[in-house]
Amino acid sequence: MASSQGHTTLVSGEAEAIQKVADLATAGQKPTVEWIDGIDALGAGLPESIPVLMQAGSGGGRVADLRTLIEAYRIGPARRTGTARVTTLEAFIALVNRHKDDGSAIFAKTDWPGPSLTAVIDYHDEDNTPRHGEHRVAYAFPVTPEFRAWIEGNDTKMAQGEFAQFLEEHAAELAAPYDAEVNTYERLFRAKFATPNELIDLARSLEIHVNAQVKNAVRLQSGEGEVVFREEHVNGAGERVTVPGVFMIALRAFVDGEAVRIPARLRYRVSGGAITWTYVLYRWEDELRSRVQHDLMRAAEETGLPSYEGAPEGR
Template identity: 55%
Template sequence: MANTNHTPVDAHAIDLVSKLAVESTLPTLSTISISGLGDGLPSSVPAAFDRKEQVFRSVKGVIEEYRTAPARRRGAATVDTLSSFIDLTNRHKDEHSALFGKTSWPDPKLTAVLNYDANGVAARYRDHRIVYAFPLTEEFKAWVSFNNKGMEQEIFAAFLEEHAAELSSPTDGERSEYERLFKEKMATPSEVVALSRHLEVHVKARAKQGIRLQTGERTVEFAEEHVNAKGDPVVVPGIFMVSVPAFVDGDAVRIPARLRYRVQGDKVMWLYQLYRWETYLREQVGHDLKKAATDTELPAFEGSPEA
């Protein structure tokens, strides 16, 4: 006869074994003391112990998913005007904030590092910033774009009419300085516009013959004279002043420009040369850096902050 006796199954024991098997694979949340391991660290950190892999794992990512507010301020705001740069810096600065100014062309920039380091305090992240990259005005871009490029008279006249508001009469000091520097007459805005509109230049060639008495050789020298329709010599002022805001909502930058013309056949080709315009921009950026430092009451440094 078959044995029909069975050991009774203990359901509670089975549940207990199953529970223990599951718990043996679940991570355990622990607190690890790290006090004294370095500056900028908390006294302890939470960690999950993975029993299956026998390693500790960070729980920071899991915790961050439930954050309702940022741990700290960070990021870079970009502004388009100096006044906005100053106002926003004043809104977020603290006693250790600092300003940096990169004044060289072609990419001048002011940067406020709001969480900057300071002597005697713990290092900070330096990643909360405000940047003002000096966006150029369309007017200034146009003057730089056509700088030192020949233009036919009608094109040059149209350019000056379009930008007549940026032509400026020289001050007495500017007239004295630049006329002495360039050895040429400085023009008023109306004189420049009138020249570009109405000047007619004719080329008059003349020859001068000479004989060298010692050898009997003959020499002939040719020269060109530029005269107007009446036959009078053409007198063209050599300098004029440009006064144009280089940066959006910024102050006007005053730049002397040398005026030149060339006769090509029956056409007059005009060009202007902005004198050391990069230097004038650098001076303007330096001036704006000083203004920002004054208005924010923060230390300012020429250069760029740490990356």
């Protein structure tokens, strides 16, 4: 190295070495791109590899929040989520069969109100490996308008005209009892069974006497009732109306289900010459639960999945 008038003069070898050091320093400040392989093994919908920008620094190259970078390259959802809601049992079975795997399971709410089936497609595996349980198929049993009307009117006091109209409107759901039903329920209720024709005759008789007062009401040994109405315009003359003690209804409880048969007790009360009517459906919740249990068994059989009465975890 030589010096002239206060300036430093570098020989060629020294200048070359300094330039190399400067080049290395400059290169150390530049980011570099690296490729990370095997990303597709982390989950469905990921590519095989992704580029990562490596920032230079005093501690060497580093990448922050690698998951955010990976998710930015996702070309499909990480997993199936959401609840598909179907309106028929057949659709429930078909959709479950389409998506099920070895860990799927079916749960049922069998009691009233709101009976339903829920299939959890990504339920926990049999080896107890936890899964998210976020992909589901749900079927809420749709109640028929006719059965809902019977439920809403159950054990509800009705005026004479209102009750007569109700029987007329729902005459199609009245059923003749089987011999076994007669033997069982007449003994149980100590009341006489009515045929559909007898109930229709009762409704028409009530319509005739809708504005009449009750003169007398008695319970007969046959298990029937007898009501005598007094018509004001016939000077107290009355007409007897026979009232059965129990009758049978048969109808579909659910839109795509089979018919259920439910006995109903018929009652009346007299107060101040006026009469009110009620019917009480006998253990109708048990009949609906049996219907739901039957459909749960069918769904389990046709999907090959385990089934449980109850609700899955969460949600």
